[in-house]
Amino acid sequence: MSKVIGAHAVSVDGYITGRDPRAGRGLGDGTMLFDWYFDGDTPSRVFDGFRLSEPSARVFDALAARVGAVVAGRNTYEDSDGFGGGGPHPAARLFVLSHRPMPKMSERQTLVSTGIQDAIAAARAAAGGKDVGLMGGGVVTEALKAGLVDEVILHQVPILLGHGRPFFQPLPGHVRLRLVEAVPAPGVTHLRYEVER
Known part of the structure; x- marks a missing residue:
């Protein structure tokens, strides 16, 4: 069965954006969270234009x-x-979780307004047996609250941003993780955790 995975580049202090993220400004000022996508010599086999270090390319691809x-x-x-x-x-x-109407969505994008369970179910049906990826701190947190996340993957960048949008929002209780893999690479450490049930 396919897995549900939350994977994000994150600062050491837990932020997934820089200051003032918004439409037209992307993920905010000076994050450097994604420099490792382009700082290497190994082209990604999945993402055109990405040139990663060899260890990052292996993990990322x-x-x-x-x-x-x-x-x-x-x-x-x-x-x-x-x-x-x-x-x-x-x-x-792409499935976008929102309780508000969305203007201008393409045929590759689907709005789901009935909650995280329905969004993940729709994504699973479209994934063709592959895994469902989660993007955004709110989505990952809601999926964790619902007990739907199998793995949390942190591409931890050695920077303290001090501000921005945090990866995790408040949870009602503890979520135990088990470290499965840690891969150090230039400019990033890839940490893969299984969510313990």
Whole structure:
């Protein structure tokens, strides 16, 4: 069965954006959270234009190859200018979780307004047996609250941003994680955790 995974580049102090993220400004000022996408010599086999270090390419491409659909929150969608009508993954269908109507969605994008369970169910149906990726702190937090997340993957960048949008929002209780893999790479450490049930 496919897994539900939350994967994000994150600062050491837990932020997934810089200051003042919003439509037209992307993920905010000076985050440096994604420099590792372009700082290496190894081209990604999944994402055109990405040139990663060899260890990052190995981890990133293996993860990207698993994803068949993505669920993103409204903030992530708007901060990313609607992903240009596509999605954050070149081959995966995008499901946007929002309780408000969405203007101008493309045929690769689907609005789900009935909650995280329905968004993940719709993404699973479209994923063709592959995994469902989660984008955005709110989406990941809601999926954790609902007990739907199988793995949390942090691409931890050695920077303290001090401000921005945090990856995790308040949870009603503890969520235990088990470290499965830690891969150090230039400018980033890839940490893969399984969610303990």
